[in-house]
Amino acid sequence: xxxxxxxxxxxxxxxxxxxxxxxxxxxxxxxxxxxxxxxxxxxxxxxxxxxxxxxxxxxxxxxxxxxxxxxxxxxxxxxxxxxxxxxxxxxxxxxxxxxxxxxxxxxxxxxxxxxxxxxxxxxxxxxxxxxxxxxxxxxxxxxxxxxxxxxxxxxxxxxxxxxxxxxxxxxxxxxxxxxxxxxxxxxxxxxxxxxxxxxxxxxxxxxxxxxxxxxxxxxxxxxxxxxxxxxxxxxxxxxxxxxxxxxxxxxxxxxxxxxxxxxxxxxxxxxxxxxxxxxxxxxxxxxxxxxxxxxxxxxxxxxxxxxxxxxxxxxxxxxxxxxxxxxxxxxxxxxxxxxxxxxxxxxxxxxxxxxxxxxxxxxxxxxxxxxxxxxxxxxxxxxxxxxxxxxxxxxxxxxxxxxxxxxx
Amino acid sequence: xxxxxxxxxxxxxxxxxxxxxxxxxxxxxxxxxxxxxxxxxxxxxxxxxxxxxxxxxxxxxxxxxxxxxxxxxxxxxxxxxxxxxxxxxxxxxxxxxxxxxxxxxxxxxxxxxxxxxxxxxxxxxxxxxxxxxxxxxxxxxxxxxxxxxxxxxxxxxxxxxxxxxxxxxxxxxxxxxxxxxxxxxxxxxxxxxxxxxxxxxxxxxxxxxxxxxxxxxxxxxxxxxxxxxxxxxxxxxxxxxxxxxxxxxxxxxxxxxxxxxx
Numbered sequence: 001x002x003x004x005x006x007x008x009x010x011x012x013x014x015x016x017x018x019x020x021x022x023x024x025x026x027x028x029x030x031x032x033x034x035x036x037x038x039x040x041x042x043x044x045x046x047x048x049x050x051x052x053x054x055x056x057x058x059x060x061x062x063x064x065x066x067x068x069x070x071x072x073x074x075x076x077x078x079x080x081x082x083x084x085x086x087x088x089x090x091x092x093x094x095x096x097x098x099x100x101x102x103x104x105x106x107x108x109x110x111x112x113x114x115x116x117x118x119x120x121x122x123x124x125x126x127x128x129x130x131x132x133x134x135x136x137x138x139x140x141x142x143x144x145x146x147x148x149x150x151x152x153x154x155x156x157x158x159x160x161x162x163x164x165x166x167x168x169x170x171x172x173x174x175x176x177x178x179x180x181x182x183x184x185x186x187x188x189x190x191x192x193x194x195x196x197x198x199x200x201x202x203x204x205x206x207x208x209x210x211x212x213x214x215x216x217x218x219x220x221x222x223x224x225x226x227x228x229x230x231x232x233x234x235x236x237x238x239x240x241x242x243x244x245x246x247x248x249x250x251x252x253x254x255x256x257x258x259x260x261x262x263x264x265x266x267x268x269x270x271x272x273x274x275x276x277x278x279x280x281x282x283x284x285x286x287x288x289x290x291x292x293x294x295x296x297x298x299x300x301x302x303x304x305x306x307x308x309x310x311x312x313x314x315x316x317x318x319x320x321x322x323x324x325x326x327x328x329x330x331x332x333x334x335x336x337x338x339x340x341x342x343x344x345x346x347x348x349x350x351x352x353x354x355x356x357x358x359x360x361x362x363x364x365x366x367x368x369x370x371x372x373x374x375x376x377x378x379x380x381x382x383x384x385x386x387x388x389x390x391x392x393x394x395x396x397x398x399x400x401x402x403x404x405x406x407x408x
Numbered sequence: 409x410x411x412x413x414x415x416x417x418x419x420x421x422x423x424x425x426x427x428x429x430x431x432x433x434x435x436x437x438x439x440x441x442x443x444x445x446x447x448x449x450x451x452x453x454x455x456x457x458x459x460x461x462x463x464x465x466x467x468x469x470x471x472x473x474x475x476x477x478x479x480x481x482x483x484x485x486x487x488x489x490x491x492x493x494x495x496x497x498x499x500x501x502x503x504x505x506x507x508x509x510x511x512x513x514x515x516x517x518x519x520x521x522x523x524x525x526x527x528x529x530x531x532x533x534x535x536x537x538x539x540x541x542x543x544x545x546x547x548x549x550x551x552x553x554x555x556x557x558x559x560x561x562x563x564x565x566x567x568x569x570x571x572x573x574x575x576x577x578x579x580x581x582x583x584x585x586x587x588x589x590x591x592x593x594x595x596x597x598x599x600x601x602x603x604x605x606x607x608x609x610x611x612x613x614x615x616x617x618x619x620x621x622x623x624x625x626x627x628x629x630x631x632x633x634x635x636x637x638x639x640x641x642x643x644x645x646x647x648x649x650x651x652x653x654x655x656x657x658x659x660x661x662x663x664x665x666x667x668x669x670x
């Protein structure tokens with residue numbers, strides 16, 4: 001069964017973990033032991049039952065009532081499976097949010113309707129990052145409707161407040177949905193609530209179901225194999241890698257970038273068996289007619305006829321969780337490449353999506369910039385070849401941000 | 409229990425196991441002879457041209473089931489495993505989680521340092537336990553085996569943790585995404601040999617295997633892999649309900665894992 005990955009988004013305390021906990025209970029996916037354990041702990045903290053404790057398993061998370069790190073839980077509905085990815089809302093934990101959300105195909109944004117909560121910095125920042133991660137489908141759940149008397153006015157106001165930002169972030173307009181819910185009380189989660197007669201739309205789970213039925217475009221594309229490294233063998237040695245687009249056949253002439261070596265595919269091994277061809281998603285081991293020298297880790301295999309080139313200059317949209325320092329490198333396709341210089345073209349405030357004239361690079365905001373790299377890499381535009389258009393940024397061994405390539 | 413696409417799970421696991429092999433100089437894999445770590449061995453063989461490329465460690469406290477030892481011997485021979493048996497002494501004054509929390513990690517520390525392993529493949533799954541569900545695919549452990557779970561590194565876009573400079577190691581979790589039922593479906597699809605203790609005898613079978621001191625069988629009539637899969641489709645019991653350490657106070661697992669337990 002295909003599992004649809006849903007990344008939860010939203011400001012802290014707007015109810016992400018509680019929503020997943022409630023969905024697990026309402027769909028019967030939470031085991032008795034997990035529920036009992038969450039009950040016992042709620043009692044120990046002298047609190048009413050907290051469904052979030054089914055997800056928040058660290059002692060610190062429960063005691064402080066906030067999610068520290070990402071996790072996933074699965075539910076089933078009408079023959080579809082959903083993996084709900086919980087993430088922390090706190091801005092200091094953006095690295096954990098990104099780690100979780102990066103596995104999402106659709107975003108489920110929570111906005112609390114409660115007075116004093118509403119649309120907050122992290123509401124928009126999460127949407128900004130989510131859009132960078134390549135997630136284009138969005139469901140907005142307006143939560144805590146029970147605390148505002150199930151007010152349609154409040155619901156509409158939040159929808160209006162977000163509409164501009166959502167469309168600026170490039171979400172697929174026709175598919176964006178707004179659902180008023182109470183994650184805690186269970187309204188509009190798996191059935192229509194009788195307390196919001198004014199709401200004509202579907203329950204949250206029905207929206208997830210409709211979303212799962214939408215087709216994902218599946219262009220086959222040109223052959224691209226990301227090489228992880230070499231597997232030695234008695235005779236020749238194999239290049240181990242993953243086909244991310246197109247397919248590869250025995251006898252095919254290929255070129256490896258950035259080295260530029262030409263080769264002819266002699267053998268293809270998939271899962272220990274010799275095959276004639278392999279396609280997208282396959283982890284392959286390729287043997288070549290002539291021995292290919294050197295360390296192939298980080299190389300990309302293209303058809304010989306492709307005009308693909310390597311580049312040491314790229315333009316990128318970059319989101320930083322930490323300050324940008326002198327000693328920055330990018331991790332791209334498994335290898336580290338030093339950044340020699342960066343020229344910022346635009347500073348972006350991730351809570352508004354607009355340019356800001358601050359003139360400095362600040363954590364939790366973004367830049368459009370030109371990077372000068374220490375060496376050439378086979379990079380492509382993110383919107384053209386996702387796996388070859390994205391990188392993670394490090395200062396030494398410390399994660400400082402992510403980037404997507406807008407021009408190479 | 410949700411049955412996922414085995415092809416997707418399999419490819420991801422192969423990618424992760426290969427990544428461990430490419431990134432680290434000296435990788436080992438833990439093998440308990442249970443279904444998960446045996447499925448992991450099958451995946452590692454697929455990843456590396458049909459041959460298990462890493463040494464396989466069994467932390468042997470001497471009180472595993474006789475069937476388990478027999479299974480170890482047979483499969484190690486059949487799959488030509490480079491098996492390291494690390495003997496762990498059971499201390500009579502330690503019981504339950506204290507026993508698991510002390511004996512096994514201590515022995516593991518010794519064997520890791522003796523051979524200088526910098527990465528260890530461990531076949532935990534997210535659906536086993538709330539704490540395990542918060543893990544990364546590549547997870548850092550310091551030189552004392554501690555897991556700093558409040559400060560895990562970012563992990564996205566197939567970019568995984570590299571070697572640590574401080575003498576620690578990386579735990580590699582290729583089966584993190586799998587559900588219990590997926591492992592059994594894969595065992596069936598690939599005809600992977602499994603420990604006979606999983607199959608029902610006199611109305612009972614083991615669903616999760618530990619040592620003889622702390623593992624209890626559960627009521628079941630499932631005598632083969634297909635019946636186990638059928639049983640799992642409808643069960644509401646926890647997989648590890650026969651493991652006594654999971655029944656102790658909350659956070660036993662949190663404490664154990666923070667201290668280096670698998």
